[in-house]
Every structure is written in structure tokens, then in C-alpha cells.
Amino acid sequence: MGLFRPNIDRIDGYLPGEQPQDGGWIKLNTNENPYPPSPRVVEAIVEAARGRLNTYPDPLATKFRQAAAPVFGVTPEWILPANGSDENLTILLRSFVDSNDLVAYPYPSYILYETLADIQGGRHERLLLNPDWSWNMSATRPVIDRAKLVFIPNPNSPSGNRWSDDEILSLVPPNGILVLDEAYGDFADQPHRGELLRRPGGERIIITRTFSKSFSLAGIRLGFAIARPELIAGMQKVKDSYNCDTLSLAAGLAAITDLPAMEDNANKIRATRARLERGLTELGFAVVPSQANFVWCTHPTGRHREIYETLKSRKILVRFMRFPQVAYAPDQLLSGLRISIGTDVEIDSLLNQLKTIV
Numbered sequence: 001m002g003l004f005r006p007n008i009d010r011i012d013g014y015l016p017g018e019q020p021q022d023g024g025w026i027k028l029n030t031n032e033n034p035y036p037p038s039p040r041v042v043e044a045i046v047e048a049a050r051g052r053l054n055t056y057p058d059p060l061a062t063k064f065r066q067a068a069a070p071v072f073g074v075t076p077e078w079i080l081p082a083n084g085s086d087e088n089l090t091i092l093l094r095s096f097v098d099s100n101d102l103v104a105y106p107y108p109s110y111i112l113y114e115t116l117a118d119i120q121g122g123r124h125e126r127l128l129l130n131p132d133w134s135w136n137m138s139a140t141r142p143v144i145d146r147a148k149l150v151f152i153p154n155p156n157s158p159s160g161n162r163w164s165d166d167e168i169l170s171l172v173p174p175n176g177i178l179v180l181d182e183a184y185g186d187f188a189d190q191p192h193r194g195e196l197l198r199r200p201g202g203e204r205i206i207i208t209r210t211f212s213k214s215f216s217l218a219g220i221r222l223g224f225a226i227a228r229p230e231l232i233a234g235m236q237k238v239k240d241s242y243n244c245d246t247l248s249l250a251a252g253l254a255a256i257t258d259l260p261a262m263e264d265n266a267n268k269i270r271a272t273r274a275r276l277e278r279g280l281t282e283l284g285f286a287v288v289p290s291q292a293n294f295v296w297c298t299h300p301t302g303r304h305r306e307i308y309e310t311l312k313s314r315k316i317l318v319r320f321m322r323f324p325q326v327a328y329a330p331d332q333l334l335s336g337l338r339i340s341i342g343t344d345v346e347i348d349s350l351l352n353q354l355k356t357i358v
């Protein structure tokens with residue numbers, strides 16, 4: 001009816017993974033952590049709930065920032081918490097992207113970047129990755145040179161591979177900002193804690209982190225950005241005054257001050273990841289070695305949708321994904337399954353079911 005802005009009319013909107021509201025599912029589709037968060041987190045939420053819910057939260061999230069900063073070797077002015085890492089991605093677009101500005105991101109990767117760029121009304125271009133998920137630098141370089149904002153998830157999704165620090169530094173746009181989305185950073189064999197920000201070229205990198213994956217807190221909406229104080233101060237002007245609520249901030253503070261609890265879970269997930277990679281390979285899948293809490297696999301039959309549907313009928317949810325316009329794939333379409341790392345018991349059930357399907 002022409003009431004909406006044209007760029008909103010044009011898009012379908014981002015479609016998140018299925019979140020069934022009934023029980024009994026083995027849920028391996030949205031990269032949640034199968035283990036509960038630190039017990040201290042639950043205590044902190046209960047304590048905060050008993051406190052002063054009638055007053056607004058600290059708009060600057062002072063205590064949380066003071067606790068998060070040393071983990072990344074920075075001071076609190078380098079930290080910007082948000083209502084989930086996805087809110088920080090929105091704040092980044094609103095902070096840096098005008099209607100003629102170019103937003104770029106690897107493809108295939110996290111599709112939300114494109115949706116958010118569309119909503120903001122920026123121009124966007126995909127940086128088409130090679131079939132082995134490496135960069136095609138000669139095609140990528142000219143786009144980077146023109147980009148205002150470049151989003152790079154590292155480890156990448158859905159592939160789970162991690163690019164080297166030198167590659168990341170070489171992708172900082174000369175006249176813009178590189179957003180390094182480290183949603184899965186803690187699952188890498190050698191996790192980073194902000195080192196890139198201190199290397200030459202790191203002045204225009206903004207790292208985004210989330211509590212949803214490694215900290216087992218997808219149900220609490222909390223993430224944070226880490227960058228030079230000048231960049232954080234500008235983004236602060238864009239955010240809602242009270243973008244993080246009292247309960248989330250209490251949870252985040254407890255979680256970030258109990259790193260061993262998170263690391264124990266990440267270790268378990270790394271071990272189960274190796275088990276899943278082996279099992280899938282034995283079943284004839286091609287598997288990308290993963291540094292994240294999920295594995296991307298393809299089967300030579302290409303019948304990924306069918307495998308996904310059959311698993312779903314047996315109450316196991318994985319993510320069936322298809323990426324059109326991948327020039328190198330047959331029919332210009334890449335499809336496959338992204339499987340989140342569950343517990344050993346969940347992964348064994350999945351592998352047993354897969355044995356009867358493929």
C-alpha cells in the first residue's frame with residue numbers, strides 16, 4: 001500500500017531457525033549450548049530480581065563493562081553491551097551506514113548482515129568465497145576498497161572455519177570499519193581475546209561478542225562490542241538509553257567473572273565436535289574442519305533437504321541451508337546441513353539415525 005519505506009516492502013525479513021515450543025526435541029539447529037550456564041549466573045539473576053526492578057538499569061552498564069574489559073586486555077571505555085549481539089549489528093549499521101554507503105560481507109555466511117543493510121537502506125555486496133571457504137582476494141579487494149562497513153564472522157557460519165589474523169587485517173577497508181563477529185570465538189582451539197585490536201590496522205576493527213553461544217545464555221539477550229573508545233562513544237549515541245535490562249546485566253556480570261565454567265563447556269564441545277566430524281566422515285559426508293560449535297557437511301547425493309526432513313520426523317532438528325547464486329556450485333546453488341554440537345548422547349542419537357538414512 002506504499003506505507004512502508006520501499007526497502008522494507010522489498011525484503012522478506014530474516015528467518016531465524018525453528019524454535020519448537022513443545023518438548024522432546026534434539027535441537028541441533030541454532031547453535032545453542034547444550035549445557036546450562038554457570039550456577040552463579042542463575043543466582044545473580046534471582047538476586048537482581050529481588051532487588052530494585054522498579055528503577056531503570058544503569059544506562060552505561062558500568063559494572064558489567066568493568067568486569068568484561070580486563071578479559072580482553074582493555075579498559076571499560078572499550079566495551080559496549082547490547083541487547084544481544086544482533087542489536088550491536090543494528091547499532092553499527094545505524095552508526096556508520098548512510099544511503100550511499102556500501103556494506104560488504106562474505107557469502108555464504110550470516111544472512112542477517114544483508115537483512116540489516118536492507119533495513120538501513122545501504123547498498124550491499126557479497127564477497128563470494130571460494131568453494132573451500134577461502135577468500136578470493138582479487139575479487140574481494142576492489143569491493144573492500146569501496147566499503148564503509150565490512151562484516152566478517154570468524155569463525156564463519158555456516159562453515160565453521162576460521163580465517164587467519166593476517167587475512168582479517170588485510171580486509172580492513174581503507175575508508176571504513178571492519179566488524180569482526182566473534183559469536184563463536186570461544187570455541188576455537190586457540191581463542192582470541194581482543195589481540196587484533198592492538199595490532200596495526202586494528203584501530204578500525206570492532207569486535208562483537210555474544211553470551212548466547214559459549215556462555216549458554218541465548219535466553220538472556222546480551223552481547224557486547226569491543227573497540228577504540230572513540231568508536232564506542234559514537235555508537236553509544238545511537239543505542240537506546242536502556243538497551244540492556246537489570247537481569248541481563250546481572251547475568252552477564254556473573255558469567256564473565258566465571259570464565260572457567262564457560263571454558264569447561266567449550267572443552268566438552270570441542271571434544272564432541274571431533275566425534276561428530278569423525279562420525280559424519282565415516283557416513284560419507286564431506287565435513288569442513290570446524291572451529292565453532294557446529295559442523296557444516298554436505299553429502300555426495302545432495303539430498304540435504306530430504307535428510308533434514310527425515311531427521312525432523314524423528315524429532316531431531318538440524319539446519320538445512322541453501323545459498324543461491326554460488327557461481328561455482330552445480331545449478332549455482334550450494335546446499336548442506338549445519339549441525340550444532342549437542343551433548344555426546346545427542347550427537348550419538350543423530351549419528352545412529354543418520355546411519356539408517358544415508
Ligand SMILES: *Cc1c(COP(=O)(O)O)cnc(C)c1O
Pocket residue numbers: 083084085086087110153157181183209210211212218222223
Ligand atoms: C548467534 C549469532 C549472533 C547473534 O548473537 P545474539 O547475541 O544472540 O544476538 C551474531 N552473529 C553470528 C554470526 C551468530 O551466529
